[in-house]
Structure formats: C-alpha cells, structure tokens
Amino acid sequence: MGDASPNEDIQLLQVSALKMAALAIVITGPKGTILWANRAFTKLSGYPLEEAVGRNMSILKSGVMPPYFYEGMWSTISSGEVWIDELVNRRKDGSHYVEEMTITPIQDEKGVIHHYIAFKQDISSRRNIVEELRQNLKVQEERYNALERARSETRAVLDATSEAFLLLSMDSKFMWVNRAFERFFAVIEEDLIGRDLKEMLPHFGRVFDNPSGLLSRLIEASNYEDPSSRENVVQRWPRIRNIEVYSTLVRNDLDEELGILCVFRDVSREREVERMQSEFVALVSHELRTPLTSIEGYVDMLLDGDAGGLNKLQLDFLNVVKRNSDRLTTLVSDLLDVSRIESGSIKLRWETFDIKDLIKDVVGNLRSQFEAKGQRLSVDLRGGGSNVSGDVGRITQVFTNLLTNANKYTPEGGAVRVSSRRGDRRIEISIADTGIGLSSEDQARLFTKFFRSDDPSIRAIGGSGLGLWLSRSLVEMHGGEISFTSEVGKGSTFTVRLPLET
Numbered sequence: 037m038g039d040a041s042p043n044e045d046i047q048l049l050q051v052s053a054l055k056m057a058a059l060a061i062v063i064t065g066p067k068g069t070i071l072w073a074n075r076a077f078t079k080l081s082g083y084p085l086e087e088a089v090g091r092n093m094s095i096l097k098s099g100v101m102p103p104y105f106y107e108g109m110w111s112t113i114s115s116g117e118v119w120i121d122e123l124v125n126r127r128k129d130g131s132h133y134v135e136e137m138t139i140t141p142i143q144d145e146k147g148v149i150h151h152y153i154a155f156k157q158d159i160s161s162r163r164n165i166v167e168e169l170r171q172n173l174k175v176q177e178e179r180y181n182a183l184e185r186a187r188s189e190t191r192a193v194l195d196a197t198s199e200a201f202l203l204l205s206m207d208s209k210f211m212w213v214n215r216a217f218e219r220f221f222a223v224i225e226e227d228l229i230g231r232d233l234k235e236m237l238p239h240f241g242r243v244f245d246n247p248s249g250l251l252s253r254l255i256e257a258s259n260y261e262d263p264s265s266r267e268n269v270v271q272r273w274p275r276i277r278n279i280e281v282y283s284t285l286v287r288n289d290l291d292e293e294l295g296i297l298c299v300f301r302d303v304s305r306e307r308e309v310e311r312m313q314s315e316f317v318a319l320v321s322h323e324l325r326t327p328l329t330s331i332e333g334y335v336d337m338l339l340d341g342d343a344g345g346l347n348k349l350q351l352d353f354l355n356v357v358k359r360n361s362d363r364l365t366t367l368v369s370d371l372l373d374v375s376r377i378e379s380g381s382i383k384l385r386w387e388t389f390d391i392k393d394l395i396k397d398v399v400g401n402l403r404s405q406f407e408a409k410g411q412r413l414s415v416d417l418r419g420g421g422s423n424v425s426g427d428v429g430r431i432t433q434v435f436t437n438l439l440t441n442a443n444k445y446t447p448e449g450g451a452v453r454v455s456s457r458r459g460d461r462r463i464e465i466s467i468a469d470t471g472i473g474l475s476s477e478d479q480a481r482l483f484t485k486f487f488r489s490d491d492p493s494i495r496a497i498g499g500s501g502l503g504l505w506l507s508r509s510l511v512e513m514h515g516g517e518i519s520f521t522s523e524v525g526k527g528s529t530f531t532v533r534l535p536l537e538t
C-alpha cells in the first residue's frame with residue numbers, strides 16, 4: 037500500500053467502505069445480472085457473493101408483487117431515471133421481507149446504460165412499527181369517536197329531559213348544567229362553568245328565597261342518598277314553580293367522588309292536580325254523605341218497624357239496601373279521610389288509653405263476622421302495661437280494617453290470631469291469618485292507594501283499596517309503623533308497632 041498513489045488509496049478505501057456498508061449494495065449489468073454485491077446484501081438476501089454473481093436480480097422476486105410493478109421499474113430505470121420504491125422480496129431460505137430499494141442507472145457519455153447500482157434496505161421492522169402505530173392510532177381514533185358519540189348521546193338525552201341538572205365539583209364549582217337548567221333559571225352554561233357557587237348566589241337569590249341554605253342542604257344531603265331527603269321549594273323567578281330538588285354523589289368506576297349532581301323537577305302540575313283532586317274528593321264526599329245519612333236513618337227506622345210491620349221479603353230487600361248503603365258510607369268516609377290526610381287537615385284527638393282494651397273491643401265488634409264464615413278467632417294479649425297515646429277512633433279504625441281484611445281474605449273455616457308482644461318502649465300487635473296470602477308483585481304495591489289484587493276471587497269481595505293506605509298513614513301519625521309477611525296460599529301476618537306511654 038505504501039507505493040500506491042493517493043488516488044489509488046482513496047479508491048481502495050472506497051471499495052472497502054462499500055463492502056462494509058450497512059446498506060446492501062448490488063451492481064448489475066444492463067439486464068439485471070448480478071456482477072458484484074457487498075456483505076450487507078448477503079446478510080439481507082441470504083445469497084453469498086459467489087452464489088449471487090452471474091445470476092439475475094429476479095432471484096429475489098417474491099411472487100407477491102404484481103407484474104406491472106416490475107414493468108414500471110424497468111421502464112423507469114431503462115430510461116435513465118432513478119427508481120425508489122418499497123417491495124416485498126424473497127430471501128434464499130424462502131422467507132419474505134419488505135425492502136426499500138433505490139436503483140441508479142449508470143450511463144456512458146452517449147447515454148447508454150451499462151450498469152445499475154441498487155441500494156437495498158430491509159424495512160420490515162420499520163414497516164411493522166409504522167403499521168402498528170397506524171393500527172394503534174386507528175383503535176384510539178375509534179375509541180375516541182365512540183366516546184364522543186356516547187358523550188353527545190348522553191348530552192342529547194340529558195338536554196331533552198324536562199328535569200334540570202346541575203353537576204357541582206366537590207369544591208362547589210359549576211361543572212356542567214343541561215338545557216333544562218338554563219331554561220329553568222335563565223342562565224347560560226358558559227357563564228357558569230368553572231365559577232364558584234358563591235359567586236352565583238346573587239343570581240339565585242332572585243330565583244329562590246334562601247339559595248345558600250338550599251344549596252348547602254343539597255350538598256349535605258348528597259352524602260346520604262336518602263330519597264326522603266327530597267325537598268319541595270318554590271321558585272320565584274323567572275316563573276313561579278313548585279320544584280322538587282334532590283342531590284346525589286356521582287362516583288366513577290374507581291369509586292372516586294366526581295361531584296354532586298343536583299336535580300330540579302318541576303312538580304307544579306302535579307301539585308295542582310293533587311290539590312284539585314283533594315278538593316274534588318272533599319266536595320263529592322260531602323255531597324254524598326248528606327243524602328246517605330238520610331237514607332241510612334230511614335232504612336234503620338223501617339227495619340225497626342217505625343213505619344209499621346214488614347213481611348220477610350220486604351225485610352230481606354231492606355237489608356240489602358242497608359248493606360250497600362253501609363258500604364257506600366265506608367267508601368265515602370275513607371275518601372274523606374284520604375283527602376284530609378293528603379291536605380294535612382286531619383285532626384287527631386290525643387288521649388292515653390290501653391291498647392289491649394281497644395283491641396278486645398274491636399274483636400268483640402267483629403266476632404259475628406268471623407263466626408259467619410266459620411273462622412276461629414283467637415286473641416292472646418299478654419304482658420304488662422299497654423298504655424299508648426293517640427286517637428282512639430283512628431286506632432280503632434286501623435285494627436278494624438286489619439281484622440276485616442283477615443276475615444275477608446281468609447276462606448271459610450280458616451283461623452285468625454291476634455297477639456301482642458311488649459318491648460321496652462313499644463308494643464307490637466300482630467294479626468295472623470291462614471288466608472289466601474299475597475303474591476310478591478302484590479306485596480310490592482300493597483300500601484298504594486286504591487290497590488286491590490287483580491285476583492278475580494278478591495275482586496268478587498267488596499273493597500276500595502284504601503284501607504291499608506289509611507291504616508299506614510294513621511299508624512305513622514302516631515309514631516308507629518306497620519309491616520307484614522305473607523305467603524300465597526298460606527296466609528298473612530300484619531304487625532302494628534306503637535310507642536308506649538312511659
């Protein structure tokens with residue numbers, strides 16, 4: 037090397053650089069016959085130099101590229117232009133790989149191509165990464181689109197509801213409101229989002245009487261998620277409305293608290309209907325009661341013989357009239373009670389009395405009804421003092437209803453047992469029957485107004501479906517509660533718990 041000229045040195049260095057290059061380099065003749073290739077080519081294709089030389093570049097053809105691909109390539113390079121593209125080739129061992137190839141034609145001074153130099157690079161892994169990234173992006177995009185769709189669907193639904201929603205952050209900032217909220221309170225979402233509740237209090241001062249009190253109660257109530265903590269408030273501005281308000285904590289899947297959702301429902305119409313219904317019931321009840329009292333009075337006088345003796349047929353007919361007017365009287369007085377309870381105008385006459393004595397009286401009054409159906413009625417009232425405080429008439433009404441039900445909904449020959457259990461501060465009175473019982477669907481609706489089982493055998497028995505609703509309301513007014521257990525075909529037990537006088 038010592039006597040080589042500097043130019044020869046450079047040439048030698050260039051050749052060894054080409055040999056060592058990481059990029060595969062192949063020199064072919066004008067028809068594609070391989071004349072020389074470097075080591076990277078062997079690494080890439082699996083063909084050692086001695087095996088490759090003399091063979092055509094087409095040994096690398098994978099068979100997966102369409103013929104027009106090669107036609108395009110040849111027409112480019114044979115016209116003297118550089119060709120760059122990606123293609124799938126095949127290694128000596130038959131495996132495929134993706135290659136980026138640049139072919140440069142080498143021309144003499146007349147423009148005749150005498151060689152081609154091809155630079156080749158395996159880009160399978162690059163392609164894989166790009167492909168993976170592209171796939172990943174697609175999945176993320178789809179996920180995002182699905183989320184966006186779900187978000188706008190939820191938004192559309194929440195905007196379409198008539199209830200106003202407000203989502204507050206845990207530190208009392210407006211996070212989100214729906215369209216109904218904007219309409220209800222004459223606000224615009226953009227003006228609220230991110231602002232502190234306190235900042236908006238002057239605005240809500242026009243809407244509600246004591247907005248800060250209401251909002252702090254709502255925030256407090258959201259901790260309990262107790263449906264009974266729903267509050268009724270009057271909205272003054274921009275319209276007068278009766279509003280039912282409640283709140284609930286919103287959590288994410290990880291149970292982290294996201295905020296407090298406050299819901300405002302316009303119940304003006306419901307309240308109006310309730311008021312009209314109560315007024316109507318009160319009016320109708322009074323109008324019915326007066327003529328009924330008169331009918332009952334005259335029927336009683338006729339039955340007593342005050343208008344002269346009656347024959348058996350006449351007596352039978354009069355008894356039918358009496359039974360039906362009794363039913364009507366009960367219905368009318370039940371309706372009146374319902375409207376009194378609903379309007380809050382019911383008055384209880386408070387006194388202290390012994391509940392066991394009261395029950396014995398009720399049982400005594402109804403005994404003939406049980407005998408008429410051949411039912412065994414047993415009473416087992418044990419234990420010490422049983423003084424309770426309340427309205428004797430109303431508590432009598434409760435036990436009369438429960439015992440009448442036990443009698444009505446127990447077939448002939450059944451048994452009804454009245455028992456008591458004295459607790460520390462309360463007394464428990466149970467009425468257990470061996471009657472028809474209640475299905476689980478009926479049990480769920482038992483204490484609703486006008487509920488009567490759909491069972492045709494029950495429909496045949498007279499009743500209004502108001503007795504249990506009234507009984508529960510009355511017991512609760514006395515600070516007590518009423519519960520039941522029941523099994524179809526086996527019977528039911530209704531239990532009343534009342535606070536004892538201490």
Ligand code: ADP
Binds near residue numbers: 474482487488498501
């Ligand atoms: P009513 O007896 O006038 O229909 P209630 O409110 O007292 O009204 O009872 C409502 C309904 O509950 C009844 O129609 C009946 O279907 C059912 N029910 C009440 N008590 C019993 C009972 N002891 N056994 C079975 N079903 C009962």
